[in-house]
Amino acid sequence: MITSLLIANRGEIACRIIRTARALGIRTVAVYSDADANALHVRQADEAVHIGASPVRESYLVGERIITAAKETGAEAIHPGYGFLSENADFAQAVIDAGLIWVGPAPDSIRAMGLKDAAKALMIAAGVPVTPGYMGDDQSLDRLQAEADATGYPVLIKAVAGGGGKGMRRVDAASDFADALLSCRREAESSFGNTHVLIEKYILSPRHIEVQVFGDTHGNVVHLFERDCSLQRRHQKVIEEAPAPGMDAATRAAICAAAVKAAKAVDYVGAGTIEFIADASEGLRADRIWFMEMNTRLQVEHPVTEEITGQDLVEWQLRVASGEALPKRQDELAIDGWAMEARLYAEDPRTGFLPSIGTLERFDLGEATRVDTGVEQGAAISPFYDPMIAKVIAWGPDRETARETLADALDGAVVWPVRSNAGFLVEALDHPVFVSGEVDTGLIAREGDALMPPDRPTEEALIAAAARLSGAGPNSGFRLNAARQMEALFLLDGKPVAIDFADASATVATGDDVLITEGGQSWQLTRWRATGVAAGAAADGAILSPMPGRILAVDVAVGDAVVKGQKLVTLEAMKMEHSLTAPFDGVVEALAATVGGQVSEGTVLVTIVTSTPSP
Template structure:
């Protein structure tokens, strides 16, 4: 069967761009779909054709299978690639694509269904000879029976919703006395999130590592593995850093776990890319008899690039060839591990504020060299509140683990992203943490490390002084010395907060530039000159109106030069689905207005400056 000629990508962002890149290399015409928020998105511009499928919320666009199929039919696309997330593991959608006469780039709907419920999948794996975690999978879901089974397994135990995912519907229970309350809580969350409150029980692994194996099957009945990945670095059950191969995996253990993964895929007649996820008890190192099946993801994984880097294979190309009816591009004995790869997920989020998303425009977006960058955005793009705020995946490949780790950390240290906040500094801290450096891994490492992984609240004083000098002279000072004898203290705004910095006295008295970006280990701060807003002796900070949080300006009620009264409405900010009115702190005149309707602003941005009335 010939390779498909046209492909619709039922996804957005980074993975859509990733699929387009391979399809273009193979000479396949691509069709993108997009919501209102994504009208100017990178994946839309990269595709040969693009179709609008609805409003910004995913339930009105990317999750409406009928519109996606209609778009494929209207544009003459032969096949649909779901990417990951959204409809990628929706068996009904997969079948609807096939029923519409289109090619589904993924496993059969029956395979998705077989692996979709954790309890059924676990029973299927047991029958296939795949090791599974000790636990209870029974039909009897009465609280009494579940409590009795938990007692038999031995505490601590893990309660898991059979239809769960993403950390939802999971509870660790340490004692029998806590079981009833934890079960009730787990069931409430499961019914709310998945519409199914059935649970299974598993023995809690005290030193868990998350090991997964990439598998691939074709229509000819062949199944191969492309080795394992270690995804143990997680925060709140979400992967942060992934690597391949797994540290400490010897040849015998690798053979055992990878062959178990192949048996798992064959048990459901698997076609296409899939991942068999295992949980390992790493307390005594990785051992074949202490690694158990957890679940199967019937799609391409976010972290697939690390497998591509160590095997030299393009997994999207494999998907497209297999979906076209071709056999697997490589046999098992033609695949081998070359070096080490590591991936970090770079998000627009603020670690200092509980990792809350940071939305708005990417005015500055540069990353360090030497790594593979998979992204769906570019400088000038908007990070929307409607979707996952991942900016990019940064992937390093090296001869060994330390080479990959060092390369990845360097690329993140050199990142300059502004005005949005990112987790780059957090990722650097994690990569350089002694436990991670020494490969002492388990899923609790990030939680245990706690504040040690938090980036600094402000840059080093030497960097601040350097930037302050730059502002004071409108450029870098020739011969500027941090230990100069003649120094003067001056006040600046660091991300909107006043700071006092010692600056060389000969730097000049008046600021010449509006701002400077100070960067350190992936963190970025905005340093701006302080401009007095009241007469001498007054509180200079009173006249500066800052944005209290990231958001969008939906109304501006004043103009530069306007007289305002204390308490008068100045502008309205929409943030976190609520409206916030900013008012004048005193009587005065609007000296500067740095906001317009529809502007996206970041927390701490200077929006208005008011000169206070004299007297």
């Protein structure tokens, strides 16, 4: 067994690996950037090494520094986690060449599955069904457009080196293809350094089904059943579950057998996931499930597989990397109950899911479920990394119990003042389509505002909070937004809200506030002594940068007429593209955004006015 392990990652997955390594008696070494100097994974590891500045290209993506850190600390092995260098075959080879143990598949296996077009060709040769489309070398616009036309719309443009939902665009009409291709290639170049794409038929009733596979160096390959990851937003998984709803025994046997066949085709060793797309228009059927891609690493959603099988997949990885055979044979693995995982992000659903940064002054996810996280109360959410702050995982003897347990845990989540998507997750879990188990990948896009959590607490919660601030009892006679108002108002997240005192003897104390938590959301209610009406937000037509980032595109010029919702500027921040749009119909009065420019949070990029600007 490996005795010392360097974890070439950060955050939640680094803490997750440390937990298992410690249970196995393995010494752990963490690496960290400037931004992560005080991070949880750094403090949990037995030793930690600084590897560079905060941007990932200056720290977590610098393989040479990571290998040097392993050698200097006497680590025998490197575990890459997921993301970053986990599917970088050159890095894997460099680790091996340095005389270290690579906790992952062979570099040749990573290469074989690393490019989507090559992987599909390999699967076709192995007899694994794949989706119709084009994956040729001719990458000209004319050829790609012609292939998309021939495949039939809608189609999906996918970066061959893509992953995590990046470098993917759905196209519904031929007239939209060129713009979508440009956007896809731009994101692919930024994220992967490779603009090569393939075209796939877009399935109109798609389910995302994936199978966990595991291989060892003794020729054994098993599956640990399927997961359903169909609830997605912009191709990013939101809630995952295992097993898949509506999966019968025959279909499960077929899809799992195909996954094992795919893994054997590349002599796979370690943890991997075979992803399939299913046409669920007539339920899950073996003849309507096609291979999409293979992820040659541990998946973010691996805990749901652990929960239904009772296996520690990180322990499996470490044992296989140490040369041991798989801990279980296929006939020793079985499904027990149901598990669901929700990805908790530091993002605000009501601002288009823009990431939220800052210090977690309050952070409490309760103790009723499994929580995998890399942060704690007092930690800082920086703009440099993915905004996922935790995974909340619930198990139950059946799907409904697991769903209710997860929804209850998220309902009570306390995340403040950083915004989170917990309220959105609660709405999604309670949506009738999700409850029915018939969700497809387009649910969130179709439902839109129906999945948005309330923008303010309930009247009962506000009144209870006001009573607490005033020191009055719950029956003091508060009335929300009553016609008769006193001079004492409250601020709800900095905005005035009037709560009338029917009992005029109840007065509001100074120097206090209350955090209201309801439905997975948090609001701060503060006393405010003032008369008259508070001023509204300044410069309503000012489009501000929501966080530090780089300008990718500017779609307007001074003097242009714009309509509400029209894209003005595209900003790259926290590894994602964000479109900033016009808040109302108007005219561009001022423009301070330039392509390639770096901007700070709060920078005014565009100013919109409702009338034509004076010359």
